Amino acid sequence: MFTLIDLTFFVNKEFASGSELVISQAASLGYVDHIKKCVAVEVVKHTCKEEHIVVNGVPYHFFKNNNRFFSFPLKTFLYIRKRQPEIVLTQGLSFPFQVLMLRLFAKSKTRILAQHHGERCARSVVKRMFERFADKYIDAYLFNTPEYAEERLQLGLIGYQDKILLLPEGSNTFQKKDKKKARLQAGIESEGTVFLWVGRLNDNKDPLTILHAFAKYLSYNGDAQLYMIYQTEDLLWAVTDLVNQNDLLLAHVHLLGKRDRNELDMWYNAADYFITGSHHEYGGYALLEAMACGCVPIATNIPTMQRYLQHGETGFLFPPGDIEVLSLLLTILDQYDVEEMSRKVAGHFRANYSFEKIATELCDICTALLVKQPHYVGDRVIDPVSSNA
Helix, strand or coil: CCCEEEEEEEEEECCCCHHHHHHHHHHHHCCCCHHCCCCCEEEEEECCCEEEEEEEEEEEEEEEECCCCCCCCHHHHHHHHCCCCCCCEEEECCHHHHHHHHHHHCCCCCCCEEECCCCCCCCCCHHHHHHHHHHHHHHCECCCHHHHHHHHCCCCCCCCHHHHCCCCCCCCCCCCHHHHHHHHHHCCCCCCCCEEEECCCCCCCCHHHHHHHHHHHCCCCCCCCEECCCCCCCCCHHHHHHHHHHHHHHHHHEEEECCCHHHHHHHHHHHEEEECCCCCCCCCCCCCCCHHCCCCEEEEEEEEHHCCCCHHHHCEEECCCCHHEEEEEECCCCCHHHHHHHHHHHHHHHHHCCCCHHHHHHHHHHHHHCCCCEEECCCCCHHHHHHCC
């Protein structure tokens, strides 16, 4: 059994303790409880104070640092030198200097993985220079979709395409449950089609496109209901104005505001369809939560959503901001068996995006980087001989 250290250089100052930070990052750390079955895993993070805890048998280490470009967390590097892990998984691509220092302190055979979390390419010439240099010592990159790696390839920030592998950055533990019970708990009395929105009320999430299309749809299906859960209220004034000015929307749109995370699986299970209007999205956590509960997704045809929904095989896609296409799409939903689609969506999530699946794929990737012979990960061959490290 080899050792894997999940390493985050970014300093999170929001939480008073390491335990609180671990709980807040459950969506990205959930794989740890599954991968520990095949590797000796440890998690290293940076906060405002040093702390060492054990969660479900997994050691978590918190070292002090800052977010400056040339920060040098010496205790972290000394700890990694002491542990001599076979694999280090660095979270994020914004700390190339620290990756270079990691390479100096880790043993020569340690493989370095870097997981992308939606960071944009650095604009600074100096920072890009460090990213190109760090790339020489990174054995593989993990991206949600290949499209997000294209600019880095074009700029030479990633040396060659074979270093790019696909792995979701996070998941959830939600499950499909009885819809009638969920609706009873949520207080939904309608027998009609129920739609759910979960997301920020901002221009990127584009709630106004959703509402305009839903208003058109209500003239076709007067029993439909739309429930909206939102964490921020940037466009709440515009949403409220639109709803109040339209009698149909006023009767069929329910602005729920912020809800506790513990309630969300109830809402996903109570709804027939999850609807989102994102123009840009990397992680797509809300959509994955909906899929886990069998809430059939209606999403924009951006790269992340296309991948999650198999280009429309396990959900519906429409162009961002296109009211007419979305309203037309809504009118054809009654041609589908929503319960059959619900089972298909939940099954697709379990098979491809659950924590268990992420852990299995990451274990395969690590094994591939450590063995002497080329090794298949999905449909891609990783050849350790060609690694730059």
